Amino acid sequence: MNRTYLRLQETEGYLLAAASRIYAARLQAPRSAAVSDDKLMKQAITEAIELAKTIDDAVIADSEVD
Secondary structure, three states, X not given: OOOOOOXXXXXXXXXXXXXXXXXXXXXHOOOXXXXXXXXXXXXXXXHHHHHHHHHHHHOOOHHHOX
């Protein structure tokens, strides 16, 4: 049996959690046009990254303060 081993960085794990929630919601939502699951997954990943960047721009974490 072939196995895939992954070692995600901490931030990648957070993005995976966010993207998987977005993706699951998109899969459950009614679709008006034929959109592949693969495209929905990629959109969810892109949106999770955009969310993270927006949060990073808006919030100063304790470790970022001198």
